[in-house]
Amino acid sequence: xxxxxxxxxxxxxxxxxxxxxxxxxxxxxxxxxxxxxxxxxxxxxxxxxxxxxxxxxxxxxxxxxxxxxxxxxxxxxxxxxxxxxxxxxxxxxxxxxxxxxxxxxxxxxxxxxxxxxxxxxxxxxxxxxxxxxxxxxxxxxxxxxxxxxxxxxxxxxxxxxxxxxxxxxxxxxxxxxxxxxxxxxxxxxxxxxxxxxxxxxxxxxxxxxxxxxxxxxxxxxxxxxxxxxxxxxxxxxxxxxxxxxxxxxxxxxxxxxxxxxxxxxxxxxxxxxxxxxxxxxxxxxxxxxxxxxxxxxxxxxxxxxxxxxxxxxxxxxxxxxxxxxxxxxxxxxxxxxxxxxxxxxxxxxxxxxxxxxxxxxxxxxxxxxxxxxxxxxxxxxxxxxxxxxxxxxxxxxxxxxxxxxxxxxxxxxxxxxxxxxxxxxxxxxxxxxxx
Ligand SMILES: [Zn+2]
Numbered sequence: 001x002x003x004x005x006x007x008x009x010x011x012x013x014x015x016x017x018x019x020x021x022x023x024x025x026x027x028x029x030x031x032x033x034x035x036x037x038x039x040x041x042x043x044x045x046x047x048x049x050x051x052x053x054x055x056x057x058x059x060x061x062x063x064x065x066x067x068x069x070x071x072x073x074x075x076x077x078x079x080x081x082x083x084x085x086x087x088x089x090x091x092x093x094x095x096x097x098x099x100x101x102x103x104x105x106x107x108x109x110x111x112x113x114x115x116x117x118x119x120x121x122x123x124x125x126x127x128x129x130x131x132x133x134x135x136x137x138x139x140x141x142x143x144x145x146x147x148x149x150x151x152x153x154x155x156x157x158x159x160x161x162x163x164x165x166x167x168x169x170x171x172x173x174x175x176x177x178x179x180x181x182x183x184x185x186x187x188x189x190x191x192x193x194x195x196x197x198x199x200x201x202x203x204x205x206x207x208x209x210x211x212x213x214x215x216x217x218x219x220x221x222x223x224x225x226x227x228x229x230x231x232x233x234x235x236x237x238x239x240x241x242x243x244x245x246x247x248x249x250x251x252x253x254x255x256x257x258x259x260x261x262x263x264x265x266x267x268x269x270x271x272x273x274x275x276x277x278x279x280x281x282x283x284x285x286x287x288x289x290x291x292x293x294x295x296x297x298x299x300x301x302x303x304x305x306x307x308x309x310x311x312x313x314x315x316x317x318x319x320x321x322x323x324x325x326x327x328x329x330x331x332x333x334x335x336x337x338x339x340x341x342x343x344x345x346x347x348x349x350x351x352x353x354x355x356x357x358x359x360x361x362x363x364x365x366x367x368x369x370x371x372x373x374x375x376x377x378x379x380x381x382x383x384x385x386x387x388x389x390x391x392x393x394x395x396x397x398x399x400x401x402x403x404x405x406x407x408x409x410x411x412x413x414x415x416x417x418x419x420x421x422x423x424x425x426x427x428x429x430x431x432x433x434x435x
Contacts, residue, residue: 001251003314004126006118010261011316018317019056021261025289027053030062032295038069038077039297059264064273064285064298070100070240079103081293090141090239102239103293109148111290112242115259116149119248122257122314123208123233127154130175134182135213136162141243142213146181149245155179163422165190166197176205181235183213184220185425188356191227192416201228210235212244214425215303215324215342219349223356234323240299241286247321255308255320262290265319266298267307270328278309281325302328304340332362332430334369339404341428344373347399353381353392357418362430369432371408373400379415386412 005011013021027050033039034049046061047053070078079086087106091099104112125131131150137143143161150157158175160168162182168190171177182190187209194200206228211221212235224232236256237244246263247256258265264287267276276282284301288294304327308320326340333339341360348354355376363370375396377389389412397410421427 001313002124003251004121004124005316006114006121011118011122011257011318013261013317015317018260022264022289023053023056025261026056026059026264026287027051029287029289029291029295029297032080032292033078033297035080036073036078036295038073039295042069056264059266059287059298062287062297064300065296066300067100067240067302070296071098074098074101078294078296080295081105086293090139090243092239093139100240101294102242104242105292108242108291108293111262112145112245113148113152115242115262116145116245117152118259119235119245120146120149120153120155122248122250122316123210124231124251125150125153125155125179125208129155129178129207130158131155131179131181132158132160132168132172132175132177134160134162134168134180134186141237141239142181145237145243145245146210150179162186165193165422169194169197169199169203172206173199173203178205178207179210180206180208181210181212183425184211184216184224185214185421187211187224187228187232189420189422192356204228206230208233212236215326217342217346217349218323219346223349236321236324238286238301238303240296240301241288242291246286250312250314250316252313254312255322257312257316257318258321260318263288265307265321267305268300270304276306278307281306281322283328284321304328330428332360332371332428334362334371334406337404337406339371339406343404344400345427347403348373348375348396351392351396351399353378354396355379355415357420358427359418360428362428362432364432371406372411373408374411374413374418376413376415376418382415386414 031050085105086103088104089101091101133146135142209232211232221232233249235244237246247258249256266285267282269276270283281304284303284305286299288296304325306322326342331338348358355378357376359374361372393410393412400408
């Protein structure tokens with residue numbers, strides 16, 4: 001395996017040197033945070049100056065920051081620099097209420113670009129690649145984050161943004177695109193509509209895909225790799241921590257290296273707030289270490305994942321995060337049992353007769369909750385008669401029951417009959433009355 005680094009000394013640094021880097025970074029972040037209205041108030045009685053941070057043990061003295069804190073700080077409650085030094089802002093979509101805003105100085109953008117370049121190098125990209133960025137540009141950080149990182153690495157970037165599948169396929173063919181960045185749903189959408197747009201897999205020179213923007217299982221990755229005959233890498237990021245480039249897979253694909261010179265990672269029990277052991281799933285908490293304009297301390301992401309124990313064969317010492325197992329607020333409680341939509345996806349994507357599209361419906365059936373899983377079957381399995389598929393239906397039902405400990409109702413649907421998602425898929429519909 002060909003392992004390349006952006007900065008081998010830093011990526012393979014010993015843990016005690018990394019602790020010193022993080023301690024200095026935390027002191028810087030606390031100094032910046034104290035310049036903001038929000039943290040000046042929030043840190044009162046906990047930390048009053050960067051000198052209060054003597055080691056990483058002092059991190060515990062700092063209270064958590066939540067999404068609601070960021071919303072309440074809109075528009076400038078967490079701004080540590082003067083407006084004239086800010087060169088860009090990104091806001092969240094605000095679909096569930098007040099948006100959140102992250103400001104960047106030029107130095108912040110340079111640091112983000114550097115982390116994104118490091119991520120691309122770690123996954124084996126080089127300046128000889130041709131990169132078609134199918135992620136939304138604009139306020140959504142996925143597009144611009146990858147764009148600048150790829151350009152810094154000297155890659156030829158085709159900034160298509162999302163959508164317009166026919167044009168995407170045409171450009172992929174014409175310019176012999178080797179890398180793409182897209183959501184898993186969009187990769188499936190391209191594969192399933194390729195023929196109707198007049199293309200086939202042999203028209204393309206694709207080598208790698210970066211898939212992100214929505215949580216997905218290992219089986220989804222495998223399915224994408226098989227469909228396109230490529231390597232697919234899991235990309236993780238969140239706008240509160242810049243966007244993409246927080247954690248990335250190296251060529252060994254054994255988890256996402258968190259760039260710990262720029263972020264402190266904690267994995268906590270969502271109830272108690274205490275750290276969980278490596279290998280155990282908990283809520284991911286991040287602290288920025290280098291950001292000037294919008295420092296964020298101990299941010300509770302609501303994403304659930306675990307630290308992968310052991311060392312990676314690539315030699316990097318930055319710890320690895322598992323895939324996202326769900327979100328603390330995605331968890332469905334069905335008749336008292338905790339169910340994550342990702343568990344259901346994992347099972348479905350293992351069944352070869354299942355297509356790429358499914359829906360999860362939760363409703364009330366009298367006093368009880370009812371879980372219905374609608375599954376599109378694979379076009380190769382479908383021969384025009386759904387009634388032949390009773391055995392498959394039972395197989396799926398049994399496998400789901402064994403995994404989630406709940407007896408779901410399973411409905412099989414013809415290929416192409418369930419709602420299609422080009423961007424972030426909304427596969428869960430919970431119609432229970434909220435009290
Ligand atoms: Zn590695």
